[in-house]
Amino acid sequence: MLVRDLIENSVEKYAEIPAVKWLEKKVIKERSYKELGENIKALRCGLKAEGFEDAHIAFIGASSVYWIESFIAVISGGNVSVPLDFGLPKEDLIELINRSDATGVFLSPKKKIMVEEIIKECPKVKKIWLLTDDEVEGDKILDSYTALKNKGVNKEDVPAPKEDKLATIMFTSGTTGKSKGVMLTQENFATNVEAVSYSREPGMIMMSVLPIHHAFCLVMDWFNGLSKGASVCINDSLMHLVRNMGIYKPHVMLMVPLMIETIYKKLASVDASVPKAAVKANVFGENLDTIFTGGAHLEPFYIEKFKEYGVDIYEGYGMSECSPVISANMPEAHKAGSIGKPVSNAEVKFIDGEIVVRGTSVMLGYYNMPEETKETLVDGWLHTGDKGYMDEDGFLYINGRVKNLIILSNGENISPEEIEGKLALNPLISEVVITGENNALTARIFPDRDYAKLKGISEEEIKIKLQKIIDEFNKTQPAYKHLVGLVVRNNPFIKNSTRKIKRQEVLVDEAMD
Amino acid sequence: MSNEKKFKEIIAQYSKVKPEEMTDEMRFREDLGFTSLDFMSFLGELEDSFDIELEEENAASVYTIGEALDLMNKLIEE
Numbered sequence: 001m002l003v004r005d006l007i008e009n010s011v012e013k014y015a016e017i018p019a020v021k022w023l024e025k026k027v028i029k030e031r032s033y034k035e036l037g038e039n040i041k042a043l044r045c046g047l048k049a050e051g052f053e054d055a056h057i058a059f060i061g062a063s064s065v066y067w068i069e070s071f072i073a074v075i076s077g078g079n080v081s082v083p084l085d086f087g088l089p090k091e092d093l094i095e096l097i098n099r100s101d102a103t104g105v106f107l108s109p110k111k112k113i114m115v116e117e118i119i120k121e122c123p124k125v126k127k128i129w130l131l132t133d134d135e136v137e138g139d140k141i142l143d144s145y146t147a148l149k150n151k152g153v154n155k156e157d158v159p160a161p162k163e164d165k166l167a168t169i170m171f172t173s174g175t176t177g178k179s180k181g182v183m184l185t186q187e188n189f190a191t192n193v194e195a196v197s198y199s200r201e202p203g204m205i206m207m208s209v210l211p212i213h214h215a216f217c218l219v220m221d222w223f224n225g226l227s228k229g230a231s232v233c234i235n236d237s238l239m240h241l242v243r244n245m246g247i248y249k250p251h252v253m254l255m256v257p258l259m260i261e262t263i264y265k266k267l268a269s270v271d272a273s274v275p276k277a278a279v280k281a282n283v284f285g286e287n288l289d290t291i292f293t294g295g296a297h298l299e300p301f302y303i304e305k306f307k308e309y310g311v312d313i314y315e316g317y318g319m320s321e322c323s324p325v326i327s328a329n330m331p332e333a334h335k336a337g338s339i340g341k342p343v344s345n346a347e348v349k350f351i352d353g354e355i356v357v358r359g360t361s362v363m364l365g366y367y368n369m370p371e372e373t374k375e376t377l378v379d380g381w382l383h384t385g386d387k388g389y390m391d392e393d394g395f396l397y398i399n400g401r402v403k404n405l406i407i408l409s410n411g412e413n414i415s416p417e418e419i420e421g422k423l424a425l426n427p428l429i430s431e432v433v434i435t436g437e438n439n440a441l442t443a444r445i446f447p448d449r450d451y452a453k454l455k456g457i458s459e460e461e462i463k464i465k466l467q468k469i470i471d472e473f474n475k476t477q478p479a480y481k482h483l484v485g486l487v488v489r490n491n492p493f494i495k496n497s498t499r500k501i502k503r504q505e506v507l508v509d510e511a512m513d
Numbered sequence: 514m515s516n517e518k519k520f521k522e523i524i525a526q527y528s529k530v531k532p533e534e535m536t537d538e539m540r541f542r543e544d545l546g547f548t549s550l551d552f553m554s555f556l557g558e559l560e561d562s563f564d565i566e567l568e569e570e571n572a573a574s575v576y577t578i579g580e581a582l583d584l585m586n587k588l589i590e591e
Contacts, residue, residue, distance in 0.1 A: 237569055238550060239557035262550045269526045410550065439548050479549040479573075484542045 001190040003167070004076035004160050006227040011037030014229035017203050020065045021248065022234040028247070031065050033229070039069045043145075044077030045152030047104075050127060056101050056169065058082040060093060061108030063212040063234045066131040066145045068222055070106050075168060075186070078161035082169045082181075083213035087478030090114055094121045100169050100181055100367065106131055106145070115142055163187040169367045170215055172320045173405060173413040181367030182320045184215075191360040192323040193224045195343035198330055200252065202229025205287065207250035209235040209259065215324035216294055216411070221254050242266065245285035252290045256411035257298040258439065260291065260313065264302055267309065280309045292328070294318055295411020297398065300336040316340050317396065321382055323361040327396045338395035339388075348390070349381070354402050355388045356381040404503065406436035412480040414441065416503075419473075419481065426469050427451050428462070431493055433506050434483070442485030443470055444506060446492050463488050489513050516563065516589065520582060523558050527551040537579030545578075563589055 010019070015034040022029050031039075047057075057074050059081060061067050074081040082100040084093055086108060094117060097105060104127045105118060118125055119141055129143050130136050136144035161167070167189060169181040206225045210217035225232045233248040235241060241259065263283060270279050280286065291306070294316040303313045316328030317339035326348065329340035342348045346359040362382045365373035376383050385403035390396050401407075406414040416434035423432045423443065430448035434441055447462050457465060467486055474482045487510065493501040494509050502509075514522075521532035528545040541547040547555070556567050559581075565588040575581045 237557075238553035239560065239567065239569065239572075241554060241557065243557060243561060258548060258550050262548065262554055265527060265551070266554075410548075438546075440542065479552075482542065482549070 001194065002076070002160055002163060002186045003072065003189050003193075003223055004186075006190060006193060006223060007040065007072055007076070008037065010226055010229055014202050017229055018231040019226060020068065020232055020234065022065055023236050023244070023247070029065075030231075031069075033226075036069060036226075039149060040073045040076060041157060042149045042152040042155075043070055043073030044079075044158050045155035046148040046150070047073065047077055047079060047152070048158050049151045049155060050148070052079055052104055052127075054078055054080070055103045056080045056082055057104040057106065058084055058097050058100060058102040059106045059213065060084050060086045060111055060114070061106065061131050062086060062110075063208055063217075064108070064131055065234070066133070067106070067108075067212060070129070070131065070145060070148075071218075075189075076160065077158040078165060080166050080169060082171075083218065084171065085211065085213050085478065086111060087211075089476045090117060094118065096171055096179070097122045097125065100171075103127075104129070109134070161186055163190075166364065170213070170320050173415040173418070178418070179415075180369055180372055182215075183364040183367050184320075184323050185364060188323040188361050188363065189219055189223060191345045192219055192325055192343070193227055195345040195361070196220065196224060196325050196328060200228055200230070204228070204230050204252060205233060205248055205250045206230045206252045206254075207233045207235055207245060207248050208254070209238070209241060210254055210256065210411075214295075214411070215320040216254060216318065219323060220292065220325065242283060245283070245288065247285070249285040249287045251287050252292070253288065254292045254294075256295045256409065257293055257302075258296075258408070258410040260293060260298060260302050260306070261409060264305060267305070276309055280311070284309065284311060290314065290331070292316060294325075294328075294339075296407050296409045298409075303336045314340070317386075317398065319384060321363045321376065321384075322346065322357055322359075323363070325361070326355075326357055326384070329395075335391075335393070335395045338391070338397050340396065341394045342396060348396065350389065351381075351383070353387045353389075353400075355384045355386050355396070355398070357384060358382070406434070406441065408436060408441075408480060409439050410480055414481065419443075419483070423469065423473060428457070428465055428469070431489075431501065433493060433501055433503065435506060437485070440484035441482065442487060443483045444487040444489060444493075444510065446489040516586070517582065519562060520559070520585065521578075523555060523562060524578070526558075527555055535578055537577060537582070539578045540576050541578070541581075542576075559585055565589060 011033045018030040019033040019036040020031040071081050082102050084096050103124050106129050109130050109132045129148050131145050133146045163186050165186050167186045168184045171179040171181050208221040235244050288311055291313045298315050306313050314329040318324035318326045325343055326346050327340045327342045346357050358381050386398050387400035388398045419434045420432045431446040433444045470483045490513050494505050521535050525532050530545055541552050556572050
């Protein structure tokens with residue numbers, strides 16, 4: 001089974017149903033399954049006409065109908081997609097385009113400013129297509145989604161790729177600081193979609209609010225939703241989450257715990273005398289009955305509270321390396337506090353308490369990182385880095401982490417070393433540790449006081465200078481990587497015998513600092 | 514109700530700080546305890562309550578109550 005098969009089945013069965021809805025100046029626009037199918041075919045033929053075969057093609061942009069059509073066109077025609085986080089600083093995006101060997105880039109018009117830089121810094125890139133149906137004053141390299149589509153109209157279709165063919169390279173936070181390109185195949189995606197099955201009527205409304213470059217959103221909102229004949233509605237901004245629920249009136253949504261926590265604040269601020277049905281209509285848009293959540297742990301408290309409004313929350317567990325779902329609570333089998341039962345194509349066992357997984361959704365490896373691949377994939381078992389256990393009914397639980405990653409409730413995994421490495425370049429910083437508390441990051445810094453003395457920086461000025469360094473850093477980072485807290489230490493951190501900072505003792509040690 | 518009062522009451526839905534204790538210098542994340550999503554959600558409420566349209570890009574440079582209030586007043590005038 002391929003993603004192409006899943007989509008083509010739906011195009012045939014649900015031709016006239018809206019596949020995608022989105023807002024343009026507050027007006028709902030729609031794309032039917034039939035139109036979606038035609039556009040995907042034209043785009044993949046256009047790519048072939050442009051000479052893109054088995055090529056790596058990067059995506060930089062937020063969710064849009066153009067993004068998803070182009071993405072499916074890339075992988076359904078045997079090319080390899082590389083979805084990137086468009087919130088990253090442009091030098092990081094350039095680095096990832098080069099590291100993934102991309103020769104083409106689909107770019108959001110909002111990032112048009114990057115065109116010249118890509119042309120200059122990414123010598124392998126032959127084409128950049130802006131994700132818009134507006135006319136683009138093109139040249140040899142710059143073109144538009146529409147121009148590409150027009151090149152493929154009425155062309156003979158491109159043969160489908162094989163199941164074991166690489167489909168996507170998806171970058172994920174590495175524990176050593178450098179992000180790793182997870183290689184996923186056609187089969188990885190398609191079997192994960194098939195394994196996460198729940199019955200809904202075609203035409204059900206899903207509202208997609210997560211970043212589309214993340215596996216959870218891409219596979220479970222889009223591939224899974226489209227395979228079921230859902231109308232997937234695009235949330236244009238997190239600013240409008242609640243407003244858009246009122247406009248689209250979704251039945252099903254995927255959220256990270258942070259969204260559930262934020263919506264709860266809204267529910268809790270309503271006067272208790274207001275009938276629950278009225279609150280539900282106001283906050284969730286009448287129809288919402290199911291939320292699937294993952295990416296971070298959710299307190300069962302919220303499951304109870306949302307139930308009062310007729311909304312069931314099902315928590316699951318996964319990672320990009322598993323395309324992504326490993327286990328999930330489902331309407332027919334769920335237990336609050338657990339992360340559900342392993343899905344049908346994931347075999348789970350424990351090695352020294354660590355959850356390890358085997359199955360058809362497990363990645364091929366990390367792109368051009370044989371060492372990291374060898375550490376993570378051992379004898380066909382993927383080491384998740386999470387510690388857990390299974391209860392007598394087969395429900396999985398997580399109770400710790402093996403690897404050093406900070407997981408925020410927005411589902412973003414933060415590599416502290418990555419940020420520490422960047423900050424440590426400043427001569428005023430001798431040692432730095434990034435920690436995550438109350439859903440935000442804090443920089444704990446032991447300043448280089450010798451350097452400060454040399455430069456005539458007083459003790460009072462040290463904190464001000466460090467805050468400035470952090471403010472500057474924040475300006476270059478997406479919001480989830482912002483450093484919100486700053487602690488200036490008097491003493492160095494406690495180290496182990498190999499001179500590495502003992503992270504687990506940072507807070508304890510600080511009390512005595 | 515004045516715009517500023519209404520504005521601070523919206524903030525109070527996301528923060529433990531009371532409207533009367535809020536000052537222009539207070540930062541949303543650090544002093545008011547907003548999460549990144551609280552902030553986005555707050556901006557959406559400003560749009561609905563004051564009939565203005567905010568661009569995420571403009572709002573990205575807003576850190577304090579004073580800055581948000583200035584941006585909002587500017588958009589209301591427009």
